[in-house]
Amino acid sequence: MTHPDPDDLVRLALDLLSEGRRRGLMAHLRSCPSCRAAYQAHLEALGALVPEVPVPASWEGELRERLRTRPLWERRRVLALGLSLGFVGALFLGGLGGLRWWAGISARRRFFDLAAQPGARLMPLLDPGGRQTGWALRTAQGEVLLLLKSPPPPGRVYQAWLILDGQRKSLGLSPTPLLEVGPLPEESLVGVSVEPPGGSPAPTTPSMGRTRI
């Protein structure tokens, strides 16, 4: 195993690296106990420099207010609505079949380009009947992407879910067969359902596929 420059681990702890380099190093740390230990020791040492300064009591109430103003899935709904409107507009201009075909091809190309990179790991997405409906990919940088074999039905989107302790949390929506859900801890259980364009706070259709990755 090739280890990174120790100065880069210092830079990582000081948050002085570019996003790409940071993700690359984090991927290395996931598989290298010695570098991970060095990085954690740096973080602990820097953390010891941080003083405690009391916070005014009113801040907690303000935080509570902000938590209640806009639940996450609603914000994702706004994003999804924008995507959906753009998608609908593009459908109007380009024709339904052509655009869906193009979106599917682009999604597959991006997914398999990433899957071909060193350190990437693929797992099948299986529906409740055990049929493979797509693939889950963990890149060397720890990003997780899901690709379904077919696009969502017209007027619907795919919604990705993190399944933990028997509950589901939305990881985002996509009008294409590709869902880029971002970094997740190892062995996360993920699934996909078909939902209306705004997404749903909980799955409303049977699982299109799930896997642990």
Added chain:
Amino acid sequence: MGEDEEDIHLLRRVAWRDEEALLHLYRRYAPRVHGLARRILQNGHEAKDVVQETFLRIWNKAERFDPALGRPATWILTIAHRLALKRLRASETFLWEEDGAWEPLGGEDHLERLWVAKALEALEPEERRLLELAYFQGYTHGELALLLGWPLGTVKSRLRRALAKLEGKLK
């Protein structure tokens, strides 16, 4: 249950939108997040924003926490550090600060500085200055070399040595 295990459990509950779990973490870590943000930004209003943003980020990203990569406490401070440095870099106060330009005795900032000075007392003055500039002001290795007039290799080795000393002190 140890504090780390309890924090991991709280983060898991936060991932499922448990407000009380987030507020529990807030009560435990907001003073440190606040201390870090004030130390970096030197501005109470901005520091407050960083505290709020840090816990909103945790609210929205708790499922991304990976215990294999560190403790919840360091993850939370890493989020706060990143948010505070981003603000610092976006502001016009991202300037070299001369020694002795600090607030008068007795102020909140003075007490924060005393804390940091205590933590840093195991270090040589030059190592102390390096860590302060790198961690609290976000200077890169290259910028530090220019600022202090040292070769880049010297900056790197002194930073590594400074961190190693602090780590030794924590053991």
